[in-house]
Amino acid sequence: MPRSAKTETVDDDELIARVRAGETRFFAQLVTRYADPVFAMSLRLIGDRAEAEDVAQEVFLRVHRALPAFKGEAKFSTWLYRITWNMCADWRRKNRRPGRTSSSLETEADQSDGRVNLEKKVIDGEEQAFVQQALDGLDDIYRSVVILHYYQKLSYEQIASILEVPVKTVETRLYRARRQLRLRLEKIGQGGRR
Amino acid sequence: MRHAQVDSLIDRLVVGACSPAEARAVASHAIGCARCTVRIATARRLSTALGSAPVLRAPPGFAAKVMNQVYRQALAGQPAAEEAPGARRRSLSTMYRRVAFSFMVTAFVLMASLVIPRAAYTSLIAARGADAGVGGSTAVQGVLQSADKAVRGILGEQQVGGNGE
Numbered sequence: 507m508p509r510s511a512k513t514e515t516v517d518d519d520e521l522i523a524r525v526r527a528g529e530t531r532f533f534a535q536l537v538t539r540y541a542d543p544v545f546a547m548s549l550r551l552i553g554d555r556a557e558a559e560d561v562a563q564e565v566f567l568r569v570h571r572a573l574p575a576f577k578g579e580a581k582f583s584t585w586l587y588r589i590t591w592n593m594c595a596d597w598r599r600k601n602r603r604p605g606r607t608s609s610s611l612e613t614e615a616d617q618s619d620g621r622v623n624l625e626k627k628v629i630d631g632e633e634q635a636f637v638q639q640a641l642d643g644l645d646d647i648y649r650s651v652v653i654l655h656y657y658q659k660l661s662y663e664q665i666a667s668i669l670e671v672p673v674k675t676v677e678t679r680l681y682r683a684r685r686q687l688r689l690r691l692e693k694i695g696q697g698g699r700r
Numbered sequence: 701m702r703h704a705q706v707d708s709l710i711d712r713l714v715v716g717a718c719s720p721a722e723a724r725a726v727a728s729h730a731i732g733c734a735r736c737t738v739r740i741a742t743a744r745r746l747s748t749a750l751g752s753a754p755v756l757r758a759p760p761g762f763a764a765k766v767m768n769q770v771y772r773q774a775l776a777g778q779p780a781a782e783e784a785p786g787a788r789r790r791s792l793s794t795m796y797r798r799v800a801f802s803f804m805v806t807a808f809v810l811m812a813s814l815v816i817p818r819a820a821y822t823s824l825i826a827a828r829g830a831d832a833g834v835g836g837s838t839a840v841q842g843v844l845q846s847a848d849k850a851v852r853g854i855l856g857e858q859q860v861g862g863n864g865e
């Protein structure tokens with residue numbers, strides 16, 4: 507949930523109406539409200555802080571330009587996240603480097619000389635980075651649903667709308683993504699016990 | 701229940717998507733199976749890690765940067781701000797026109813001050829029956845041609861400048 511959503515008294519629809527009426531300053535409230543989730547989504551999908559910031563800024567500029575055409579058929583937040591997802595997907599297509607999306611989990615195990623200990627990682631909190639690496643190794647269609655559901659806390663319905671797929675597809679992809687992640691983590695765990 | 705069956709249920713089990721009967725069957729198998737116990741534990745850890753990912757915040761000043769660009773974008777959409785170079789072109793051509801007009805006025809005044817007295821002088825000479833009007837007339841023609849050339853030059857320059865941009 508956006509950082510300040512609870513304390514805001516003006517809802518998205520009213521802010522949008524004011525911006526569309528020419529009161530540009532009200533767009534600042536929308537930016538403040540959604541800056542964190544848009545930036546977080548960009549960073550998780552892109553993986554580079556500076557690039558994620560640029561893309562997130564461009565998302566809001568595009569949203570501002572497109573606001574007159576926003577029909578309100580979907581929630582504003584869903585529309586905003588769809589634009590974010592599309593722009594990040596574009597970025598990934600343009601900036602994909604060989605090996606960038608391949609799993610670095612095995613590399614991690616190799617680098618730590620076979621002493622990877624999954625239990626320790628849980629205890630000392632490094633598991634987040636560990637899971638992130640496992641996540642980087644997933645195909646984009648699985649990676650995306652994990653990020654949108656677990657990190658962005660979006661519902662299946664919102665994810666379905668953003669990715670333009672049926673809700674059932676989101677459920678299936680999420681199930682497969684969790685399974686693939688678990689298998690990768692199990693593999694690392696076994697490597698640690700050798 | 702066999703390992704493979706348990707394995708197919710683990711990822712649903714940890715998110716509470718299994719039926720109570722399935723959950724009981726998995727639990728009773730896991731009691732006697734170290735392999736599946738480890739798998740279930742790993743799935744739970746993964747679930748916990750995914751559910752407790754750190755919240756990522758936008759960098760400080762992010763909203764201000766965005767609004768700065770939003771206002772620039774809004775201003776750029778207005779013709780006055782966008783067409784500043786064109787406005788400069790217009791003011792240059794206005795200046796050329798004014799210079800040309802000044803030249804023409806000067807030329808006219810010059811012509812009036814030289815030709816009219818000269819015409820009067822010529823009529824006076826003619827009245828006296830003498831032919832002495834050629835020298836003054838040539839001087840006036842020369843001045844007029846110079847002025848005309850200057851005006852044409854300026855107008856020509858303006859034309860080139862206007863087409864060139």
Ligand SMILES: [Zn+2]
Nearest residue numbers: 703733735736
């Ligand atoms: Zn078993």
